[in-house]
Amino acid sequence: MSNIGLQIRKSAPGIDPIVADYCVGYFNHLSQATNDAVQSKQLDLNNEVDFIKNLLINAGGKTEEVEHLSEALFEKLHLQLKENKARLDLTGDTSKRLLDVNVLQSHNNKKNINTSLAMLGVTGDIEHAGRNMQTRVDLKKLAKAEQKIAKKVAKRNNKFVKYEASKLINEQEEEDYDSFFLKINPLEFGSGAGKSKDIHVDTFDLYVGDGQRILSDSQLQLSFGHRYGLVGQNGIGKSTLLRALSRRELNIPKHISILHVEQELKGDDITALQSILDADVWRKQLVTEESKINERLKEIEKLRKEFEEESLEVKKLDNERDDLENHLQQISEKLVEMESDKAEAKAASILYGLGFSTESQQMATKTFSGGWRMRLSLARALFCQPDLLLLDEPTNMLDVPSIAYLSEYLKTYPSTLLVVSHDRAFLNEIATDIIYQHNERLDYYRGQNFDSFYSTKEERRKTAQREYENQMAYRKHLQEFIDKYRYNAAKSQEAQSRIKKLEKLPVLEPPEEERSVTFKFPDCDKLSPPIIQLQDVSFGYTEDQLLLKDVNLDVQMDSRIALVGANGCGKTTLLKVLMEQLRPLSGFVSRNPRLRIAYFTQHHVDSMDLNTNAVDWMSKKFPGKTDEEYRRHLGAFGITGSLGLQRMQLLSGGQKSRVAFAALCLNNPHILILDEPSNHLDTSGIDALTDAFKSFTGGILMVSHDISIINNVCNEIWVSENGTVKRFDGDIYDYRKYILNEADSKGIVKRH
Structure with missing residues (x-):
């Protein structure tokens, strides 16, 4: 010892x-x-x-x-x-x-x-x-030692878990963007040339830090150039998988560059356009290095003149110059490969397509709100064009015009895309393959967009259900024969034969139960028109800067209206004028005196008291009913059983949205005015909400970026642009074509 x-x-x-x-x-x-x-x-x-x-x-x-x-x-x-x-x-x-x-x-x-x-x-x-x-x-x-241990254990067991470091190691300060980018994507010259950029991770488990298993014995297979939609219920672990990929916690080859749009950009004094250019850390590093090498080459030329031509010092300088020139050649080739000369035009085009005007591109990033900074994060990722681009619900922060632009841009994305989204229309546009995450596994639907995946998945489920039922019936038949003749001398040989058959049958798991989600808006009594009418309405916070001008529109009991347009063009302002929360500068708003309106915004979800349960919260917010009546009302929105008595902190985002819908409908509204109602809902929740809208007996006016829900519910499109709101002649897909034609005429959707 x-x-x-x-x-x-x-x-x-x-x-x-x-x-x-x-x-x-x-x-x-x-x-x-x-x-x-x-x-x-x-x-x-x-x-x-x-x-x-x-x-x-x-x-x-x-x-x-x-x-x-x-x-x-x-x-x-x-x-x-x-x-x-x-x-x-x-x-x-x-x-x-x-x-x-x-x-x-x-x-x-x-x-x-x-x-x-x-x-x-x-x-x-x-x-x-x-x-x-x-x-x-x-x-x-x-x-460093502990990280090596964690990686070796993970690699040996194919079990990847968020690693907790020693208590001796203090939490490090959050890394800046450049350092993190270069750690995940080290800049190397020519090392990835000719190497496959397909991703294959065989048989791995994935856990979160508290030991909860997200995936078990799963395989990740991403073919380069394909665009994958990752779908599944809320809380199943889709974002966790993206985060593990973005930090190379799974075995992704080093020559494959990765970028994940996860958090909004931190605001500072740098302009929006420059923040996009700075996002490509490789380009920034190469340009800086190119400048330093050129300066050093000039110094070498000056120094050579101070020594004799055949001196040792000149030979050393010549050797250094040769090395620098070779490296400069590598840098130049890399910059040409990146199309560095087109960088600024490309960055400006991406920003414009995502809703940034030429003027706003020159504004400091700190002047933008959280939603617009998320757009900047998305623009930075599109500009960098990594080999593997990871997007988590990118459409949540965008309006319909920006989603149309993003769809067109991604359809020609030359590398691999993995996107988490519940927007059916978006996935139908961009996805070449669907990955369905459920029951701790990944199922692949190759060559399918969302609609074809959904129908194929249902067929697979029905087939699995039939196989399971047939096998259970066959097992029952064999078991009955065995039980009846096991001790019968004449039939014992046949009974033994059936026992062997029973043992050889493959064990089938019962098919996954589809989670049933329901919404039901209460029926309302009829009102005589006009219900809500706007006549020559103009509004602005000052008379010389109007947000809306000469608006003439009406909402009826049978209306199904979608209000669309770019962010910041006055959609929410119009809703507040309809609700009489804002008074117009000119014109007037007439409303039926008996009219009851339910107005849904994201604020309702954010303002909930999460430390109490849904029944108690509703009884305090909207008193006058018994607990049983509140529970029955919540049940109409899928908050059934004990969910209504759980602390709302434990509810998912979709469940909180359902509680908010239930609360707003306690007064049996005639008109639903909705601002982004599908946010936080997964596919089953959006389907349930769509069905509830269709069966609602009153009128609906919604602001939404979800083309699928607009197409399924609305028969009238209002467009907010150029300082006014007008009816659009056509459906939501006609409006999308109109937007793309406008962008194409300005050269916005063309790739650089």
């Missing part, structure tokens, strides 16, 4: 040297702690030795030999601890004695201070003048 490092090497010969050194250091720390009066009292040797044992086994050590080693380590430490306690009984606790001043004076320089402390028996961190001295453990090496 004199050489602990040698013992560790023998028990775990294949482990990383950094891990071995860490274990040696950890054991030495424990050994010193057993001699320290204070630390020895707090020591749990069983736990400490188990930590070293598990560390070595996980790093690749042989289990039996590591266990023998750990037993020897425990005996040695236990003996030291026992001797220390015996010594304390004789001498008392000397750990808090004053330092010997004479010793310190003889070692009063920085070089010898550690020697002095060692002579005094002080081996741990010391407290001095009210502050703790920092530990001498190299935290960077420790972090």
